[in-house]
Amino acid sequence: MKDIFGSIEAGGTKFVCAVGVGPEQYFRKVFPTTSPKETINKAIDFFSYYEKEGNLKGIGIGTFGPVNLDKKSEKYGVISNTPKLNWIDTNIHSPFQENFKIPIEIETDVNIAALGEYTWGGARYLNNFIYLTIGTGVGGAAIINGSLLKGSGHPEMGHIFLPKLKDDSFEGGCPYHYDQCFEGLVSGASISLRCGKKAFEVKETDLVWGLVAKYIALALVNYIYTLAPQKIVIGGGVMKQKHLLSKVRELVVRYLNGYNYSNINQDTINDFICAPSLGDNSGVLGGFVLAKNNFNLV
């Protein structure tokens, strides 16, 4: 019987659960993120079948944050002051570890997506890149010298402060930084608040996308100057808006204004800023990488 692995991409809007080994062979199930108890129980039910069969060897969980990833801490696995208020103080690790006698690894949602793109996607063979997701919230991960950037805890790249555009009177959607931070200006939740409808219902011709493109480009410039990446991969629901990626590319070149060591210009920008080559599955596939890495260490 072949070994398989489990993966969870725990997002603010939906949970994606999967079992398999990699992009060639896996099965996934998606359900909405509701209360912590209900949502986690659905995920446990999904994996129970495979665990009873005996061939599920580990589960990798990528969750929204901020989440405590310090294994020595009493609060390991606990989600802290997230804008998703009913999830504050939820332990997303222990219910799985208590139910299953296999290794359960956790990371941030963007970190597993970065692992997916690094292992099977467009960032293969790159030792320094950024994975950004602009969905319900905004999150970023970086691979630096071939390892996930962790530092003290994990990055919260969505919350960097950006210049507020002069023609923008929106008061912002971040409960902590209002209109000052990237997430407060361009997350799906912020766009909904700004436009009075779901982000995916906002027409392609709406002027809001011009503002959104500018804010995304400003944020990318900041990441470029801070991390000097070889590539930036941007996923998430907001990026499904047509034309956004090409506008962002054009603006990044304009804002850098020739000042960068990495030779980012009109000719190189299409390879430098890309959509995830694994589509919506960077995260859930990266969960297998996380689960397998752990299994190798056991």
Added chain:
Amino acid sequence: MKDIFGSIEAGGTKFVCAVGVGPEQYFRKVFPTTSPKETINKAIDFFSYYEKEGNLKGIGIGTFGPVNLDKKSEKYGVISNTPKLNWIDTNIHSPFQENFKIPIEIETDVNIAALGEYTWGGARYLNNFIYLTIGTGVGGAAIINGSLLKGSGHPEMGHIFLPKLKDDSFEGGCPYHYDQCFEGLVSGASISLRCGKKAFEVKETDLVWGLVAKYIALALVNYIYTLAPQKIVIGGGVMKQKHLLSKVRELVVRYLNGYNYSNINQDTINDFICAPSLGDNSGVLGGFVLAKNNFNLV
């Protein structure tokens, strides 16, 4: 005869040259940065004496940038589009390598300062921290997982875009980003332009320091959210202004507004944001680290 090492901290205002082994034993000489030829020749003269004696085993150079650090490139050692216009296209490596038959290593000025603080200063035993200098220009370096963050080239942290404060009508001092980037707002050169006198001549009671503190704090928030450092060390001439550090600490806590995983708050901020414990010598001492590392590899 004891082995000694050479170090150069090549800054926009002054060159600091030194020979020695570490903080306990070294000799340094400082001269102003003028034309590339004159300045580099003075540095070569300084080291020639020790090289002829035969105990100088290598030189580590930390330079302002952007500089090409790719050893495989034809432009290795060449400074590119810097705001210090007469230094554009200067090779800061080859004149030393041609004159001396010892290993010559180069890095950015802030990278060697980070190496100094990491080896002998306040960041010892920390695997993730940021070294920032706010002098003639603004530069940043990061140690990530115990190694210098390099990525594609090197970071240019001074050029991140910041919110422009409402009560600030200054048009900015960055030749590439005007008043949009951190350096354009708070570098020594920008403060001089803003105030019509050298930054160190601006009185402690001048209202400009309130603005400067806010911009520095906004930039630190962005670095914190992007890199999740365990500590931020800030040096450079501008930081010699009394009260600036304590204002910055207070504002960083206020701007984070409780949203950070790393538990940065009123009680921890004094240990988190610090002046360089090696004072003005983080860079020149870090040059020895760079020179020694290289020597070990030869």
